[in-house]
Amino acid sequence: MKKALLIVSILIILVFILHLVAPKHYQVERKIVVSTQIDTVFKSLCSLKEQQMWSPWAEMDPNMKVEYRGVDGQIGSVSHWVGNDDVGEGEQEVTKIEGNTYIETELRFLKPFESTSVGFLKLKEVDNQTEVTWGFYGENKFPTTIIMLFMNIDKQIGPDFEKGLAKFKTYIEK
Template structure:
C-alpha cells in the first residue's frame, strides 16, 4: 500500500508541475515569411486577393489534388469564403474568410479548421512596392494554443512547421507570377 501511495503522489506532483509550467508558457504563435516578386504591386495584389488563385500556389492545396473546394460570396471581397475538404490528414477540412482588404496593400483573413482538429487562426498577405517592378509579399498566420495544450508549443516548432509551407507557397507564387 505504501508504494502505491508514493507512486500516486509522484504522479500528482508531475501532473501539477506540468500544469503550472503550462500556465507560464506562451499561448500565442506568429509565423511570417516574405519574398520579392519581379512584378508591380497592383499586379501581384490583384492576383493574391482572390481565394481561388491561392490554390495555385498554396502548398496545402497541392498535397491533395482530389481536395474538394467550395467558394461562397464574391471572390476577392470582404466576406468571401473558400472552404476545403480532404481525406488527407495534412490538409483536413476548414475554411478561409476574407475579413479586411486594404487595396494594393493587405488582405486579412480568418482561418477556421474543422479536421483533423478544430482550431481558429488569423492570417494575412501583404504587398509592398520595392521598386516600380518589384513587390515584397509577406504571408503570415497567427494563432493561440489554449491552456494547458500550450505546453506543447515549444515542441511543435510552429515557426518551422508552418513557416516552411508559407515559404514554399511564396516561392510557388513567385514562379507563377514571373513566368
C-alpha cells in the first residue's frame, strides 16, 4: 500500500512539474506578398464565404458542410463547418476589423476536441503590393499544456497556412 501511494504521489508531482514547465501559449503565423492592391485583398479576406476558395481545410474535405450566419465580411459574421476527421467541426466568427489592415476572428473548435483560438489576418502595403500575415494564437490549458511539450504546433499548422496563402495568392492575382 505504501509503495502504491508513493508511486501515485510521484506521478502527481511529475504531472504538476510538467505542467509548470510546459508552454502556456502558442502562436503560429506565416506571410506572403501578393501583387494586388490592399483594398481588394482586404475585401476578399473579410469574406468568410470567399475564404473557402483558398482554405487548405476545404481541400482536405471536399464534402465539408459550411453554413454562414450574419452579414458576410462584417463583425459578427460566422462560418460553421462540419467535416471529416481531418477538419472536424467548428466555427469562425469575425470579432474585429481595423481599417483595411487587420481582421480578427474567434475560432471555436468543437470536434474532435473543444478549444478556442484567435485567428488573424494582417495586411501591409509594400511597394504597391500587399503583404498578408495569417496566423492564430491561444492559451494552452491543462492537460493540453503537457501534450504541447511533445508536439510542435508550428510544424503541424504552419504548412497548412503556407499552402492556404499560396492558394490565396493564386486566387487573388487572377
